[in-house]
Amino acid sequence: MSIGSAVRPALVWFRDDLRVTDHPALAHAAGTGRPLVCAYVFDRSGGSTRPLGAAARWWLDGALRALDATLAKRGGRLVVLEGDERDTIERLVDTLGAVAVYWNRRYDVRRNTDAALKRSLRERGVTVESFNGALLNEPWDVLTAAGTPFQVFSAYWRAARRRAAVPAPLAEPVEWHFHPSPADIARCATDVDALGLLPVAPDWAGGLRNTWRVSEADALARLDAFVADNLLGYGADRDRPDHAATSRVSPYLRFGQLSPRQVWHAALAAAHTRGGTLDTNTDKFVAELGWREFNASLLYHHPDLAVANVRTRFEAMPWRDDPSGLAAWQRGETGYPLVDAGMRELWATGWMHNRVRMVVASFLIKHLLIDWRAGEAWFWDTLVDADAANNAANWQWVAGCGADAAPYFRIFNPVEQGRKFDPQGDYVRRWVPELAAMPAAWIHESWSAPDAVLRAARLTLGDTYPYPIVEHGAARRRALDAFATLKN
Ligand SMILES: Cc1cc2nc3c(=O)[nH]c(=O)nc-3n(C[C@H](O)[C@H](O)[C@H](O)COP(=O)(O)OP(=O)(O)OC[C@H]3O[C@@H](n4cnc5c(N)ncnc54)[C@H](O)[C@@H]3O)c2cc1C
Structure with missing residues (x-):
């Protein structure tokens, strides 16, 4: 032609x-x-x-x-x-x-x-x-034997894995022929500047600019670097916010600068297989793509996932109206170092480590007893990877009201989570500079530290850093009592 x-x-x-x-x-x-x-x-x-x-x-x-x-x-x-x-x-x-x-x-x-x-x-x-x-499998292709959507991730993922091999990614077109009449196009087009997508007065995006390079080439380079440097340690390190151990490809996947097929094949090409079985690191990593698929399928079957509880009895949950608690959480001033570090990482970079996302979400929902939808909306506004399926489904998962959700009574203790997943306190020190001089032994629970330790760290609780806005044990009991009302 x-x-x-x-x-x-x-x-x-x-x-x-x-x-x-x-x-x-x-x-x-x-x-x-x-x-x-x-x-x-x-x-x-x-x-x-x-x-x-x-x-x-x-x-x-x-x-x-x-x-x-x-x-x-x-x-x-x-x-x-x-x-x-x-x-x-x-x-x-x-x-x-x-x-x-x-x-x-x-x-x-x-x-x-x-x-x-x-x-x-x-x-x-x-x-x-x-x-x-956008997906490894269309939502209508992975169904139970009865033809209904899966409610449980493990069964969903087993069924997805049994399907035909994921096709190899397509190369970019070899020959490009563009419509030769720019005048036609100019009549209806605008330009990116005119969309006014960037913040002005104030320009709060400095941290985002310092953190991310936003092109397709950067997406592919990040994927390659992850596969070369981190895939082998993914299983052990993925829960450590103090290590840069996960791929950080989520915003590229969100905006389709990377396809899941490209991620899948890059991981499998680098994988170590024994007797045809994937090594556990790669298996774990591709299972995270599986969660992305499962959530997309949930959104397909529940288009109102961001506003309606999948488990409808949660509509009766006695949420608290607590604007000052919500504001303290948003600003990273709850007095719980791991929570505050996560919320400040989010504000500064538009991204937060997955383990910390789970901890901050649990804190809002269970310690503060604030409706998960308020947290989902804050993440929607502040995450560069904000995704209609992954955000809503994960918030519902933490709240206990989603499909295959974490049980409601699983209430993360933010101090224990900090000690376990940020044992030296490096992640907290990075994002909460008020605590920079606190020793590892006390950094996740500074209010229990001896005065001499606080003095040496130049920390004045209630002044340079807040006391916890709720006490863990009392908050936990309040959350369990609220949940019990749903059963009655
Ligand atoms: C409350 C909450 C809200 C979240 N909101 C979003 C969101 O808006 N957008 C988003 O992409 N992810 C969301 N996640 C999932 C997860 O935290 C991020 O996908 C992950 O942290 C991205 O970092 P990564 O690319 O280094 O992940 P890796 O660990 O390297 O995983 C690779 C990819 O797998 C997918 N993935 C990983 N974990 C999950 C998961 N739990 N659910 C679904 N997909 C996953 C992502 O596409 C990710 O890029 C949320 C999790 C929680 C607990």
Whole structure:
């Protein structure tokens, strides 16, 4: 097929898949030989779902610029538009006379937008095809023998692992032909600057800028480095926030700068196998991808996962209204060092270690008896990897109201968790500088330390660092009593 303005283009609609490698919709579109238009639509209102949080907006800004730069090196551009997704894509198709639209599927409520758009475009004779670029398995492909969704992770993951091998990731297209009429495109496009995704007055994103590089190349480099340096110790070290032992690929997966197939195959290529069995480190690591899949499947079957308890009896939970407790938790001023370190890591970097996420979530829900939805909303706003499935499902898991959730009576003791997973206190010292001079023996429980230790560490409790805002034993009993009311 000759390439020129007479040849009508194909549109690739990028969404949560801001990459050019292992991108099934892009690969298919390029394979048609038609000139490509690569587009992204930003709906400020969130459309059928909730708007992005502030940290995710910061990440999106970088990811769009990076994708645009990648396409520019190949002779094209990312066409950035703003508006209602369905209207905007329909208008773009009309303006360009596009004959085909391709995208990778989404599994939250926005799939309704996609289905409606697919119908209306097809009625007008436009070819529309969607692909799986976000998951190892589609949610409807991993079901119980009775055809129902799994409620238990281990059974889900066993069934998923029995399915056919995960296909190898696709390379980026070898040949790129872009729609040759920038004027057409300019008529409907805006640019990333105009989306105003970055914070101004105040610009609070310095810590994020220092922590992250947001391109697809950075995602692949981070994955390679993890597989080379940390995969072998993952099983033992993954719970240690004082060690940088996990992959930190979560925001790249969230925005699709990395695909789960790429992560899967990178891990398996490096894995040590014996008698066809994966070593425990790799097995554990890919099982975390399994949790991501399980959560996506939960969201698919429970579109209101962020607001409605999966176990509905939790709707009667007597949550406390405690604005000052919530504010202390958000600011990392609860007086529990591991909790405070985690909340400050989150504020500074947009990310928090998984073990600490579990501890801070448990603290909010159980020690403060504050509705998990308040914590979910704070994470939604502050995490660069804030993900509709993983965030809501994990909060429900900690609260005990989700599918396959931790039992409600499992109430983490933040002091014990600190001693176990940050034994030298290095993680706390890094994020809570008021405690920097505290010795390891007392750092997780400074209020019990002898005066001489506090003086030597220049720590004045209630002044330079708060006393615990709740006492662990009393808070635990209060949480168990509240839970007991659900049983009655
Ligand atoms: C209260 C709470 C809220 C959370 N919110 C989110 C969120 O919004 N977005 C998010 O991606 N993860 C969330 N998680 C899961 C987990 O904490 C992060 O995925 C993980 O810390 C990311 O770091 P990593 O990439 O180094 O993980 P690794 O340990 O290297 O794991 C590799 C990948 O597996 C997936 N994964 C790991 N743990 C989990 C898990 N428990 N559930 C689902 N997927 C997992 C992630 O995609 C991760 O990038 C949450 C956990 C808790 C307890």
